Amino acid sequence: MREFSALRVAIVHEWLVTRGGSEKVLEEMLEIWPNADLFSVIDCYSDADRKHIGGRRAKTTFIQQLPCASRLYQKYLPLMPFAVEQLDLSSYDLVISSSHAVSKGVITGPNQLHICYIHSPIRYAWDMQHQYLKEAGLDKGLSGWAARLILHKIRQWDARSSLGVDCFVANSQYIARRVNKVYRREAKVIYPPVSIDAFERGDTKSDFYLTASRLVPYKKIPAIVEAFAKMPSRRLVVIGDGPEFAKAKAHATSNVTLMGYQPFSVLQDHMRRAKAFIFNAEEDFGIVPVEAQACGTPVIAFGSGGAKETIISDASRGTTGLFYAAQTPDAIMDAVARFESLATPIDPRACRQNAERFSAERFRQSFRSYCEKRYAEFVESCGTIPQADHIPYSSQKAK
Structure with a gap:
């Protein structure tokens, strides 16, 4: 049997446009397999972001050449299933897809092992379809019917392409349940890496609450702002920018500070000093609440999705936060009041210790x-050792 470290490995990522949570998972995969070849639907990384993947350039699909692909790539979603199937991976022993949309749909043969690290089944094609169509203004009229038909076809392809995956690895128990619901497949849970070492614990807290996020609809930031507008004696700081910024600003009162986008140093400083971090999204995993805990800051979170697995609300296990049941201003106000009435303040050391469960080193060891x-x-x-020695193997790593 060929040594595991000598395997020909292909890593297939969705698209390289901006550096987010799934891209940080990709970075750790490339640390495990530094000689792996990288594939992606499109690669429009900036020079700064490309440094995090060792300067590599991915082998891409024909969508890379379509007009305005770097800005409008999501408009080409209906073409992506066909595009990803055109990637030639026949020379590899091990194929790893990092997927939240189409990358798991690559075609592999019987002598190749395909492991999919799944961030989520395609959200806007399955249970979030109605929310997606409403937010995109596609819930009515002929354009709405066309969008529904396209998503119907994508669901059919998505279910079929799941059969080509040998093993699923989910980023949370929450996503493992979605994988089982959509594909009727079991998924091993390996939590994604969080850059714990980049954050320092802060033991001295200031008199403000913090939320930080890209201000997009599903994050529900305006509801947090509205809650604090009704609590004028409590301060809220909001870090982040996005399409919902104006809506959040419209709800803001004098006790709410909207800082917009800020560099990492400012974000970490506020995370370390905040009384608590407010998290109002239903995330597949949710990296930011873990980062807040790495700073020794407790989290007040909507009790759904990955947050239920990364925040401890049980005193016997070392409380690191608490949950509320609805993404509404009233529920947030009630949670803040409960947080302030805790008999024993949450220990920053417990928060940091919990966050360390999600380190990058732990991810690399577990996934490898x-x-x-x-x-x-x-x-x-297989009964035989897969061989592909007759097929040339080349690295796409940038010179």
């Missing part, structure tokens, strides 16, 4: 070990 074990089982089940 899982892939190594699955590949050994795959070879044994």
Whole structure:
């Protein structure tokens, strides 16, 4: 059997446009397999972001050449299933897809192992379809019917393409349940990496609450602002920019400070000093609440999605935050009042200790070990050792 470290590995990512949570997972995968070849629907990374993937340039699909692909790539979603199927991965022993849309749909053969690290089944095609159509203004009229038809076709392809994945790895128990619901497949849970070491614990807290996020509709930031507008004796700081900024500003009162986009140093400083971090989104995993805990800051969160797995509300396990049941101003106000009435303040050390469960080193060790074990089982089940020595192998790593 070929040594695991000598395997020909292809890593397929959705698209390289901006550096977010899934891209940080990709970065750690490339740390595990530094000689892996990288594939993506499009690659429009900036020079600054490309440094985080070792200067690599991905092998891309024909969508890279379409008009305004770097800005309008999501408009080309109906073409992406076909595009990703055109990637030639036939020379690789192990194919790893990092998927929240189409990358798991790559075509592999019987002598190749395909492991998909799934951030989510396609959200806007499955259970979030109605929310997506409403937010995009596509819930009515002929354009709405056309959008529904396209999403129907994407669901059909998405379910079929799941059959080509040998093993699913989910980024949370929440996503594992969605994988089972949509694909009727089991998924191993390996939590994504969080840059814990980039954050320092702060033990001295100031008299303000913090929320930080890109201000997009599903984050529900205006509801947080509205809640604090009704609590004039409590201060809120909002860090982040986005399409909902104007809506949030319209609700803001004198006790609410909207700072817009800020550099990391400013974000970390506020995270370390905040009384608590307010998190009102239903996320697949949710990196920012973990970062807040890494700063020793408790989190007051909407009790759904990945937050239920990253925040501890049980005193016997070392409380790091508390939950509320609805994404509404009233629910947030009630949660803040409960937080302030806790008999024992939440210990910053407990928050930091909990956050360390999600370190990048832990991810690399767990994911490599899982892939190594699955590949050994795959070879044994094949009865023969997969060989592709006659096929040239080249690295796409930038010179």
